[in-house]
Structures are given as structure tokens and as C-alpha cells.
Amino acid sequence: MRFSVLLLAASAGVYGQASLAGKWQTDNVPAALAAIEAQKNAPAPEAGGRGGRGGGQAIILDLNVDSSGKISGTVNEIGNDPILNIETGTITGKTITWVTQPRGVTWNLEMTDDNTVTLTGRVFAGRGGGGAAKGPAPTPDAGGAPAPAPPAGDGAPRGGGRGFGRGQQQAIVFHRVQ
Numbered sequence: 001m002r003f004s005v006l007l008l009a010a011s012a013g014v015y016g017q018a019s020l021a022g023k024w025q026t027d028n029v030p031a032a033l034a035a036i037e038a039q040k041n042a043p044a045p046e047a048g049g050r051g052g053r054g055g056g057q058a059i060i061l062d063l064n065v066d067s068s069g070k071i072s073g074t075v076n077e078i079g080n081d082p083i084l085n086i087e088t089g090t091i092t093g094k095t096i097t098w099v100t101q102p103r104g105v106t107w108n109l110e111m112t113d114d115n116t117v118t119l120t121g122r123v124f125a126g127r128g129g130g131g132a133a134k135g136p137a138p139t140p141d142a143g144g145a146p147a148p149a150p151p152a153g154d155g156a157p158r159g160g161g162r163g164f165g166r167g168q169q170q171a172i173v174f175h176r177v178q
Contacts, residue, residue, distance in 0.1 A: 024174035032058030
């Protein structure tokens with residue numbers, strides 16, 4: 001009895017890993033690809049004009065999963081080159097985590113069912129953190145007296161600036177491409 005329970009649990013884990021492999025995309029991918037194609041064929045915009053994507057980010061995932069649960073593949077954020085390579089990807093139960101390069105973004109996803117994966121969060125490398133600026137140590141003046149310390153911040157952490165005001169991330173839902 002114990003052996004059959006372990007075999008069933010192991011096969012469920014392998015099935016979940018194997019079912020993750022393949023192509024996944026957000027629902028707005030066809031419209032985003034059509035808009036990019038139309039832009040290629042449209043006359044050049046007037047100077048000072050600014051385009052926008054609207055409707056959320058269109059993303060295509062092409063995932064591979066090996067027998068140990070390691071995930072590899074690519075992430076194509078439509079209209080935001082280059083295509084990203086998945087590194088250090090793992091799946092544990094229904095939780096999926098990977099880091100994409102060249103941007104170093106950590107992606108956290110959850111497999112909702114066999115045909116739905118939900119991005120629950122992304123951590124963008126190089127954002128936030130920091131602190132008071134630090135420069136070279138003050139050097140004594142010619143008479144040997146210590147130089148005055150440079151003006152310093154109040155020691156409060158400072159954000160990285162990029163991403164300020166973005167608010168809470170919205171979940172992004174991917175569906176298996178049939």
C-alpha cells in the first residue's frame with residue numbers, strides 16, 4: 001500500500017512537470033502581433049507622437065522541462081526586445097520560478113490547471129534598495145587637521161527610481177497554445 005501511494009505521488013509530480021512543457025501565451029497576443037504588423041505597414045508617425053500598447057502586456061512562453069524538474073526556454077514580451085532566455089528555472093508542486101536573462105528578472109508563477117498558468121509576481125533586478133551616497137573618505141588638510149565630512153543623507157533608504165508609482169502588479173494569465 002505504501003509503495004503505491006509513493007508511486008502515485010511521484011507520477012503526479014512528473015505529470016505536472018511534463019504538462020508545463022510547451023507554448024503558453026496571454027490572451028492578447030494575437031491582437032498585439034497584428035498591431036505590430038500594422039505598424040510596420042503604416043506611414044511613419046508625426047514627430048513627437050508617442051505609441052502605446054494598452055490592454056496589458058502580451059507575452060509568449062516557450063517552455064521545456066527535463067526529468068529533474070529544471071525549466072528552460074524563452075519568454076517573448078511582444079514589442080519589448082530582446083527575447084529572454086530562461087535560466088535557473090524550477091517547478092515544485094504547482095509553484096514555478098525562473099530567472100530570465102539578459103535582464104535578470106525573477107518570475108514567480110503558479111500552475112492553475114493543465115491549461116492555465118498565472119504569473120503571480122516579477123522581481124526586476126537592480127530596482128530599489130540603496131542608501132545614503134558614499135564617497136571617498138575625507139583626507140586631512142595640509143596642517144594635519146581632519147577635513148570636514150561631506151554632506152550626508154539622513155541615512156534613510158532611497159529607492160532605485162525605476163518603477164516608482166507602479167502600484168501592485170496585476171496577475172498575468174497564460175493559456176496553453178493548442
